Amino acid sequence: MNLKELLNKEQYEAVVTTEGPLLILAGAGSGKTRVLTYRIAHLINDLKVYPSQILAITFTNKAAGEMRERVKALVGDEADRMWVSTFHSSCVRILRREIDKLGYEKNFSIYDTSDQKTLIKQCMKELNINEKDIEDKEIIKKISRQKDNLISPEQFKTDNEKNYRMNKIADVYLLYQKKLKSNNALDFDDLIYKTVELFRKNPDVLEFYRRKFEYILVDEYQDTNKSQYEFSRILAESHKNICVVGDDDQCIYEFRGADIRNILDFEKDYPEAKVVKLEQNYRSVGNILDAANSVISNNTDRKSKVLRTDSEAGEKVKVYRAFSDIDEGNFVANQIKRMVEEGYSNSDFAVLYRTNAQSRIFEECFVRQSIPYKLVGGLGFYDRKEIKDILAYLRLIVNFHDDISLLRIINVPKRSIGNSTIDKMQEFANSIDDCLYNVILDIENVPGIARRSITSISKFAELINSLKAKKDMMSVSELLQAILDETGYVEELKNSNEIEYQSRSENIEQLISAAVEFENSSEDKSAEAFLETVALVAAVDSMDEKSGNVVLMTFHSAKGLEFPVVFMVGMENGLFPSSLAFNNDKEMEESRRLCYVGITRARKKLFMTSAEVRRVYGRTVGYEESEFLNEIPKELKEHLNGIGKSYNSYSGGQIESKRVTYNMNNEYNNTNSIKKTNYNNSIIVADLIKNDDVKSEVKNEVKSEVKKLTNSEATIGRKIKHAKFGIGTIISINKDGRDIKLTIAFDNMGIKTFLLGLAPLELL
DNA sequence: TACGCCCCAGTTTTT
């Protein structure tokens, strides 16, 4: 490899400095992934380091997979023997081999946030802590923070001896850890915490991994917390071959314990550290980069660094002040349609917002305009009730100490095992300090259980035992199928209403497919391994750039990604930055970094939109434009309407030609333009864009006019076909203004709502 | 024991 030719001077420096601590300050889009992959390839190809001696930590599994592929392209399949994964996955991998040394069993469960909440509530109940005195949310947050900072329950208790309230929280922390252990379970924070504990308590184990991982790389170092910092520090302590890459301007996870000091103080921790700055940006056009630089320059606590680019200035940042949140959605949809006509493809676009709740309006607008999109994040697939239920069975089969999973499914489907019975069993389990599963096995000897319940419980125990026996003889997908068959889960679903049954059983099928896919693509095909990947997936992991969809996601999820065209929406004080951040300098700075992350995702075009009026929990609110917009100098911005420009300069010049030739819903129908002239420009433009909108829908309609669904044909139970979502059944009909609102259950796309007049529906 | 109704709280952001 001729590295000098492939890399710029700083990148080259970063690649060939392989020995000793190295801090790479990599600005957004400065070719950091390139540097990391060449660095690894250089280690393997030129310095003959064994791939198995390399540990590379990335932020998401997706990033890990991509990095492995890129290294593979340079060094071949032996790259498979490197460890490239997230902190969490690496730690799980280590713990699966070593955790018995901490008194856990190797088949431990991983508890997600909702399991965690259940267990915390159990602890609070046992300690007689009233939800009204201390909220579970606060306790969860505090405990999580202690773990991030490697503070043990005992330590936390002594540190807060004088503080009654904190002392209570410490008691919960103590009990919570005790229960986790007896459930043979770890929460997310434990994965890191326990690995560090393992290293600290077992010098021989530590020594083994120190020798194994001769070269350590950590990406997104600015977002590491104390425990992650300690994990990498302790492993690198003897050889000090630690290379960390990060950008203090992109630290956006302080709220979950990330400590920006880890990057700011790297040189203090390693006085001999070499520092390389990558300031040449290869991603964004000049105007976008300048906008990003000017926004972030308002932050105080940062390493000085200015991104530069050789690329042209490009287009200015496009600012649009919408009339309403709906108008904002339509604006984005229209712009996308327009650009697609110009030759862009749907996967070139990303819509980024602050909170997941904001996605809904964009989804609705995109559906109406038939723009294919992919939602990243939000309510995840694995958060669905039916999926959690089925996985709870699997977890219990794998780890019978897991009371949380047992409690979740002991009466799902209904087996006539009620709360009072469960309470008695739990009390008994506590008294003999054993898990519920063992209590159930010996239910005859539990005092106070009704005869009838004993029968049901024995049947349940038999069921679990029969499934347990199958675990090692079947693949995960077969095992899941066996769970479904033997529990009668799907049978019970049939008793719920049709729609629910449809969508839930569909999801279950998807789970089976996911298991099959897992079996085909992964080395370790055990149920344990499947549960692990399921527990540690991030929202973006499922994102596929080649799918041809517009992506919708939060700014946080967009970290590390790039798109030709980015829409930053909801740029309003109160939303972004959120009202909670306003009186807090630290949070204000974190928000600003988040804004910086958003801007720097864009390569060619950047839109920043806001709305005069929007609905937030059913209430209508009005927010002004975000401060962050004001931090971008005028000469870098172009207003598409409102301030300083009339709508005439707006590109859609032919708008006035066809007005209201369509059966619009009354919101827009009754307003005439004369009345509207009295208001400001933005409203007029908003209105015109609406019409533009309608025009494009009229166009759509012409295409499919032959079979377009009519009012009389729209009846409950009718099968229809939607241009984008395929075949579905009408499940409800409501009058909505002048139009009719249809709720449709699609065979493959779940349940959606449409306006009959607007949706591209045809009779089947 | 199971279901249904009512009330309230929630929006940061996620492994």
Place this chain on the structure above:
DNA sequence: CTGGGGCGTA
């Protein structure tokens, strides 16, 4: 407005 949780009734 929505979903979850708690409580009361059949």
